[in-house]
Ligand SMILES: Nc1ncnc2c1ncn2[C@@H]1O[C@H](COP(=O)(O)OP(=O)(O)OP(=O)(O)O)[C@@H](O)[C@H]1O
Ligand SMILES: Nc1ncnc2c1ncn2[C@@H]1O[C@H](COP(=O)(O)OP(=O)(O)OP(=O)(O)O)[C@@H](O)[C@H]1O
Ligand SMILES: [Mg+2]
């Protein structure tokens with residue numbers, strides 16, 4: 127197993143006597159991973175710590191072997207990119223192209239190469255025709271895609287997406303799914319925070335459930351979605367297909383439309 | 398009783414090249430729960446803003462037609478005058494937060510003070526809405542210390558506390574956890590049952606399918622259809638408007654399972670009932 131990130135006894139508090147993350151230990155390899163959990167569970171805080179934007183109150187985080195306490199965020203940004211939950215926290219340039227070029231220009235110091243990377247990333251998210259627009263003239267959904275392209279263009283080994291599907295319609299969702307699949311094929315570790323259980327079921331190999339600062343469940347996505355009682359405690363739900371399968375009395379955890387359709391074609395329901 | 402009328406509404410933003418809304422007409426009765434669906438850029442947010450008068454009064458631009466809220470023409474009245482009748486939860490919760498209040502509690506109080514609600518009543522409403530949105534324990538937090546979903550909960554709480562006759566919500570649950578989003582839909586359904594009119598723009602198609610009485614389908618600024626969820630999602634051309642029907646409807650389409658009226662089921666209960674009939 128190639129270890130990409132190691133988190134050891136991580137605790138974090140914004141204010142005294144209010145721990146948001148409590149003694150978390152885990153390892154990420156290259157499996158695409160979803161992080162799910164209720165509002166305020168600590169998901170955004172956790173990924174800001176991975177990115178080195180916040181430093182542990184206690185415990186250690188190693189990104190490709192580098193302790194986030196011992197290296198600068200600028201150094202880490204070659205290895206790890208984070209797409210913020212709110213794109214407005216990330217966008218500050220005057221055109222979409224400049225915005226997406228900013229990251230690679232900083233790392234590569236080569237304008238031509240940076241522009242090439244930026245254009246490729248913009249094509250990936252379907253914004254090549256909006257390159258010369260001011261990012262604030264775009265709707266929230268496109269702005270979110272710009273912020274994804276800005277990170278993809280830097281080509282880090284680890285890419286974290288904090289609620290990428292906010293405000294996306296069906297087409298936008300499909301674009302994001304394809305970006306994640308493509309990054310995975312290139313050998314990147316993709317970690318995604320989301321509240322969309324169907325999205326988790328369809329895309330991610332591993333799922334981690336965070337609840338009140340601790341890890342409640344961690345495993346292969348199908349196994350995690352077989353633990354309905356624990357998920358309920360974490361204010362989560364089953365994916366829509368799994369809800370229907372369960373209601374129909376099917377014992378297996380079915381996650382996709384096709385799985386359910388196949389099941390119905392070959393089995394009789396016993397109720 | 399009709400309490401929202403939209404007549405031949407047309408609108409273009411000051412810097413827009415095309416009409417964002419084109420000849421939109423519909424009527425909504427008191428206590429109805431109306432969903433607005435459509436692909437990105439189809440005009441959902443613009444329509445929401447037009448119902449509360451921010452279009453055209455705040456955004457300016459070229460405007461034609463009428464929006465009547467309780468027989469008051471919104472374009473002709475100032476936003477503060479109609480704010481006791483209509484409330485809006487914005488798509489981006491950051492836009493909702495005043496930025497000048499130190500606590501979550503004061504943030505909710507702000508809108509109520511502006512309405513001149515008596516103190517006792519104010520305290521009652523603030524507590525009720527904060528509890529409803531599971532924010533009561535965060536009442537002393539600074540709004541900017543909240544997580545994304547908590548901030549969205551705060552935006553909803555502040556508007557619900559004002560008890561408008563017409564409540565407009567623009568993708569209000571996009572950052573909520575799954576149970577939170579279900580709770581919000583249930584809560585606004587209760588409000589509708591008590592006579593509040595609900596207009597909600599949403600991409601969460603399964604939620605709209607199970608909660609909305611009727612759905613407005615927008616495409617490129619035009620109203621394509623205004624009908625019940627089962628009729629809207631049974632349209633053969635629905636995907637041409639960038640809308641994919643609920644998972645349950647898709648499964649029934651693949652298996653060619655329709656209900657007695659000849660429509661595809663759209664909710665969990667309906668699909669369960671039909672599938673058991675065929676495969677049970
Ligand atoms: N302030 C603005 N100035 C100019 N054009 C705008 C403005 N806001 C929106 N538009 C344009 O008006 C059209 C409708 O946008 P609107 O935001 O209403 O769509 P929407 O259906 O809410 O989309 P989304 O699902 O992305 O929220 C789009 O073409 C959009 O680009
Ligand atoms: N800057 C801050 N100062 C103080 N407390 C904060 C700050 N940012 C977040 N918190 C608190 O830390 C907790 C975890 O927040 P975080 O943003 O990590 O949650 P989350 O799991 O990402 O939630 P969501 O699903 O709503 O985005 C919340 O209770 C929040 O109120
Ligand atoms: Mg978050």
Ligand SMILES: [Mg+2]
Pocket residue numbers: 441442443488567
């Ligand atoms: Mg919108």
